[in-house]
Amino acid sequence: MLTKEDLGRRLRHARFERGMTLKEVAARCGMSATHISEVERGKTSPTIGALQRISKALGERASQFVREEKLPGVAVTRGGERCKFFVAAENGEPIESEIVSPGVPGGYMQVFRWTAVPGKVTVGYPMMGEVVLLCTKGMLRITAGTNEPQVLREGDTIQMRLDDGYAGVNIGEDDAELLAILVSPTLFTV
Numbered sequence: 310m311l312t313k314e315d316l317g318r319r320l321r322h323a324r325f326e327r328g329m330t331l332k333e334v335a336a337r338c339g340m341s342a343t344h345i346s347e348v349e350r351g352k353t354s355p356t357i358g359a360l361q362r363i364s365k366a367l368g369e370r371a372s373q374f375v376r377e378e379k380l381p382g383v384a385v386t387r388g389g390e391r392c393k394f395f396v397a398a399e400n401g402e403p404i405e406s407e408i409v410s411p412g413v414p415g416g417y418m419q420v421f422r423w424t425a426v427p428g429k430v431t432v433g434y435p436m437m438g439e440v441v442l443l444c445t446k447g448m449l450r451i452t453a454g455t456n457e458p459q460v461l462r463e464g465d466t467i468q469m470r471l472d473d474g475y476a477g478v479n480i481g482e483d484d485a486e487l488l489a490i491l492v493s494p495t496l497f498t499v
Contacts, residue, residue, distance in 0.1 A: 311375055314351030316360075319374045321349040323367045325437065325494040337366035384413045396423075396431070404431055409488070412496050419496050421489040425449070425479040435474040438493025442467050442477075447485025451477045461487075 395403035444461040454473025
């Protein structure tokens with residue numbers, strides 16, 4: 310049976326996926342941001358009418374949020390099934406990326422692998438969440454928001470919030486590789 314906490318998580322996840330604030334949803338559905346926050350945190354159950362108004366503000370049908378289907382708690386990605394894609398460097402050049410683990414449905418964590426040639430600058434734009442970066446090869450300089458830059462060598466890790474974005478540059482003479490463990494309410498889809 311779907312609990313009010315489950316319903317709240319589904320609504321919050323849908324709001325994050327759309328990049329909307331509580332105030333934006335509230336303005337669209339004519340409800341208070343405080344009430345929507347209480348629903349998202351599972352502190353209160355919305356009426357059917359309130360759920361319909363919130364759902365409409367999110368561009369969904371209310372039935373999408375109350376389905377009884379159980380989401381799988383495990384995701385297995387075989388080595389040959391990993392999805393490769395490219396993200397743009399600061400100068401627009403492609404940086405090879407790979408989804409090591411896409412995350413479990415309804416979850417908050419994904420794992421990526423990035424490869425960067427010497428001198429390559431990568432910019433991560435601000436988003437909600439945290440990341441752990443593990444340098445598996447080479448040497449990189451990572452700057453998280455306004456914090457002091459940190460140099461990572463093979464085996465080093467850094468954990469940082471993504472609120473203010475980050476920048477990374479391969480400062481070594483060889484290709485560099487990073488394993489990134491992202492925890493965020495808004496995961497990437499490729």
